[in-house]
Amino acid sequence: MIRYITRRTISLIPILLGIIFIIMGIMSLTPGSPGLVILGPDAPPEAVEELNAELGYDQPFLSRYVTYIGNLVKGDLGDSYRTGRPVWYEVSRRLPTSVTLAILGVGVAMVIGIPLGILSAVKQYSPADVLLTSLAMVLNSMPTFWFGLMAIILFSLRLGILPSTGLSSPAHYVLPVAALASYTIAGLLRLSRTTMLETIRQDYVRTARAKGQKEKIVIFKHALGNALLPVVTYAGMAFGKMVGGVVAVETVFSIDGVGNMVLTAIRNKDVMLVTGGIVCLASIYMIILLLVDVLYAVIDPRVREKYRNQY
Amino acid sequence: MSNRITSQGQANKVIWAYKKKSVFWDFWKQIKHNKAAMFGMILITIIVLMAILGPVVIPYEKAIVQDSAQRLQSPSLAHWFGTDNYGRDIFARIVHGAKYSLMIGVVAVAVGISLGCILGTVSGYFGGVIDNAIMRVTDCIVCIPSTLLALTIVAALGGGLGKVLIALIIANIPVYTRVIRSTILNVTESDYIQAAKASGTPDWLIIIKHVLPNAIGVIIVQASMTFGDVIITASTMSFLGLGIQPPTPEWGSMLAEGRGFMLYSTSIMLFPGLAIVLTALALNLMGDGLRDALDPRLRN
Numbered sequence: 001m002i003r004y005i006t007r008r009t010i011s012l013i014p015i016l017l018g019i020i021f022i023i024m025g026i027m028s029l030t031p032g033s034p035g036l037v038i039l040g041p042d043a044p045p046e047a048v049e050e051l052n053a054e055l056g057y058d059q060p061f062l063s064r065y066v067t068y069i070g071n072l073v074k075g076d077l078g079d080s081y082r083t084g085r086p087v088w089y090e091v092s093r094r095l096p097t098s099v100t101l102a103i104l105g106v107g108v109a110m111v112i113g114i115p116l117g118i119l120s121a122v123k124q125y126s127p128a129d130v131l132l133t134s135l136a137m138v139l140n141s142m143p144t145f146w147f148g149l150m151a152i153i154l155f156s157l158r159l160g161i162l163p164s165t166g167l168s169s170p171a172h173y174v175l176p177v178a179a180l181a182s183y184t185i186a187g188l189l190r191l192s193r194t195t196m197l198e199t200i201r202q203d204y205v206r207t208a209r210a211k212g213q214k215e216k217i218v219i220f221k222h223a224l225g226n227a228l229l230p231v232v233t234y235a236g237m238a239f240g241k242m243v244g245g246v247v248a249v250e251t252v253f254s255i256d257g258v259g260n261m262v263l264t265a266i267r268n269k270d271v272m273l274v275t276g277g278i279v280c281l282a283s284i285y286m287i288i289l290l291l292v293d294v295l296y297a298v299i300d301p302r303v304r305e306k307y308r309n310q311y
Numbered sequence: 312m313s314n315r316i317t318s319q320g321q322a323n324k325v326i327w328a329y330k331k332k333s334v335f336w337d338f339w340k341q342i343k344h345n346k347a348a349m350f351g352m353i354l355i356t357i358i359v360l361m362a363i364l365g366p367v368v369i370p371y372e373k374a375i376v377q378d379s380a381q382r383l384q385s386p387s388l389a390h391w392f393g394t395d396n397y398g399r400d401i402f403a404r405i406v407h408g409a410k411y412s413l414m415i416g417v418v419a420v421a422v423g424i425s426l427g428c429i430l431g432t433v434s435g436y437f438g439g440v441i442d443n444a445i446m447r448v449t450d451c452i453v454c455i456p457s458t459l460l461a462l463t464i465v466a467a468l469g470g471g472l473g474k475v476l477i478a479l480i481i482a483n484i485p486v487y488t489r490v491i492r493s494t495i496l497n498v499t500e501s502d503y504i505q506a507a508k509a510s511g512t513p514d515w516l517i518i519i520k521h522v523l524p525n526a527i528g529v530i531i532v533q534a535s536m537t538f539g540d541v542i543i544t545a546s547t548m549s550f551l552g553l554g555i556q557p558p559t560p561e562w563g564s565m566l567a568e569g570r571g572f573m574l575y576s577t578s579i580m581l582f583p584g585l586a587i588v589l590t591a592l593a594l595n596l597m598g599d600g601l602r603d604a605l606d607p608r609l610r611n
Contacts, residue, residue, distance in 0.1 A: 018451030029467040137347075137599075141591035143543045145550050146566065146584040153573055153580060244458025248547050262459075263551060266466040274466050282455045289454070 001304070005294055012286055019282050020072070020275075021065060027271050028061055037081045037269050077276040082268050087276035091258060095280065097167065098257035101249065102242040104173065105180030110235055112181070113188030114228070120189065121196035121227075122219060132189060139186035145248035148179035152252070165254040176253045180245050184238040192231050199227040229300055236292030240285045341604040348600020354593035362413050365406035374403040374560050383576045393578035395569055401578060404560035405586045411472070411561040412590060415545045416538050419479040423541075424534045426480070427487025428523075434488065435495030436518060446492070449485035457482040458544060465553045475554045479541055487533060494529040498522050528605035535598035539591035546587050562587050 034055050035048035052058050056067055071078065077087035120129045139147075155175060156164035163172050199205060200223055208222045209215075247259030254260075258277050265273035297303045342348050378398035386393045392401035434445040452460065464478035498504065499522060507517045523530075548554035549563025557564045562583045569579035 014447075015451050015454055018447070019454055022451055022455070023463055026463050026467050031469075137595060138588065138592060141539055141543070141595050142588050143547055143550075143563075143584070143591075145547055146580075146587065149566065149570070149573065149580055150584065153577055157574055240456040241458075244456040247458065247462065248551065251551060262462065266462065266553065274463065278455070278459055278463055281459060285456055286454045 001297065004297060008290055008293060012290060015286060016283060017069065019286070020069065020279055023275055023278050023282070024065055024068065025061070027275050028064075030269060030271055032269065033057055034081050034271065037271075077279070078272040080265075080273045081270045082265075082273070087273055090261060090273060091276055091280050094256060094258045094261055095284075097255065098243075098246050098250070098259055098281075099284065101173075101176060101180060101255070101257065102239060102246055104177045105242050105245070106184060106235055106239050108177055109181040109184035109188055109238065113185040114192045114231060116185075117189040117192030117231075118196050118219070118224070118227075120193040121200065124197065129193075133193065136186040136189040139182050140190070142182065143248075144179055144183055144245040145252050147182045148175065148249055148252040151175045151179060167253075167255055176249050176255065179249050179252070180242055183245065184235075184242065187238060188231060188234060191234050192227065195230050196223065196227040199223045202226075225299075229296070232295060232299070233292060236289055239288045243281050243285055338604050342600050345600045345603060347596050348603070351593045351596025351600060354589060355597060358409060358590055358593060359413065361406055362409035365409065369403045369406055371407060373400050374407040375399065375558060383572060383579065385576070386578055392582040393576065395565070395576075395579050396572045401565075401582050404565060405562065405582060408560040408562045408565065408583070408586070409590075411555060411559070412542050412546065412587070415472070415476060415479070416542045416594070419476055419483065419541045419545070420534050420538050422476075423480045423483040423537075424487050424530060427484050427491055428530060430484065430488040431491030432495050432518060432522065432526075435492040436499050436514070436522060442492075445488065449488050452485040453489070457486070458547065461544060461548060462551075462553065465548060470548075470553045470556060472555050475545055475548055478548070479545060482544075483537060483541065486537070490533050491526065491530060494526045495522060498525045501525075532598070532602045532605055535594065535601045538598060539594040542594070543587065543591050 033048065033052050034057050035051035036043070038051060039048055049058075056064055059067070068078070075088060077091070079085065080087055080090055083090065116132055120132045123129050151162075152164040152175065155162040162174050163169070164175065166172055167176070200219075202223075205218060205223050208218045213222075243259075246257060247263060249255070250257040250260040251263060258281060262274055262277040262281075264270075265277065342352075376399065378394075381390070381394045381398035383396055384390055384394040384398075390400050390402065392405065395401055395404070430445055430449075434442045455463075460482040461475075461478040464481055465474055468474040468477065504517060504521055507521055512520075545554060546561070546563030546566075549561050550567045552564075552567055555561040555564050557568045565583040566580060569576075569583070573580045
């Protein structure tokens, strides 16, 4: 088990190197040079050249990549072109905000989505099922940012019961988290309904019913555990979607998080800050996917057994 | 007696016509009892008709000409959905914006799925080094949340319709590639492919005649299921100011423009958003219907 976790963790390194390579590759297509961004369009060309050389921008792409990785190992993501402060400082200051939002979003979505999905499956074709699945379908088709905007209009502007900007009190979290969770609630509801329906039709569930077991125990003890396995994977993947949604939600609710920072950096052509921000967000997503894999091995006896026999 | 078959060519034609009808018929039979899918189909037909016929009925000037005397009006007979902060008719703008969302969706999904198809088929059918190379690259890209990847690409290339399309295509290819590869792997292992290989059929012919037709269901389902998401991501990028720029009446950029005025007018934010939701909903309902009809294993 420990060997499995270690091996999976080590296998993240080439993926991380690949991610950085791809992001740096894309960002190197940006027109202009860092010297031009920092000094402005009116700066003399010699000064721009000099600054570019100082920042290592005159080097070929591969050598810049190797330098970036070398600095990254030391915990240095470079300096922002605009503020001049270290990228790591800018990112780490905002990371807790964004990660909290995403975790709350996934958490709320799981707490609401999974039970409703199970209810929907157990009462298949009932009015409640039809209502819930239709609602999930609509939520699944709704852009996160628009859900947030509508929530602001209704709860902040019309009813005036919830604040709409910033994150200064627990009440401030309600609308952004609801907006983030909406899409995932729908996804989890639909998925847990499907897997639950599949599980209820399995032979062992029929056996449990045939021996006269109470319906509650059949559902919660026999069916639920097996039905939830794919749901765990979905929740992990949903975290990735959530990281993307965070960008939109932070804009809508004027929250000073990594998403908003990346967006501002994109507008300012602050290549270093964009690269750093996206590498950090992608790394977090990668770690979450790893945790899901490990969790799988812990909770699924079949997977656990497979790895025990391997070593 | 006029139906009597007199030659081999005619016989083939009859068989072909019968086959064609039966595939379509099967599919229609399944989908017509699916109320949700039918609703989605009707809805998307209306939206497509609106995108095609709307601009003929409502002149583009109505969606673009500013009139400060008519600012931020509520819905009325003259302006069904009210007017925006420049006095432009919101209904006219939504009608004219339909083509952008639909076009982005169609092009991004069609190009993305075609490229995903090529990569997935090569990867799944041939295996070996090529497969390894393609899969390691997709492993990396899949770890970058697709909205972020699209943002990165737009950040480097700049905004605008073409750039957004490129971003959406690149962000979606790895997803398509993975799904199609696993399907192709399954198909390739079947006996009839082995038989075709043993009888000396060249690889390209096997792929075109045997592998792809047997994977087409999954490919269509995958395409239709991502259609709605692509439209939502595109509108999100426009809303963030990185996609189609105002004053083009794209739904996402309409919301971006109207945002500063949502205190004064609900309709400026409500209707463009509803247009996005209804389009995505129609496509998702249709995607679900297609999945149920073409891929019975996933049916609930």
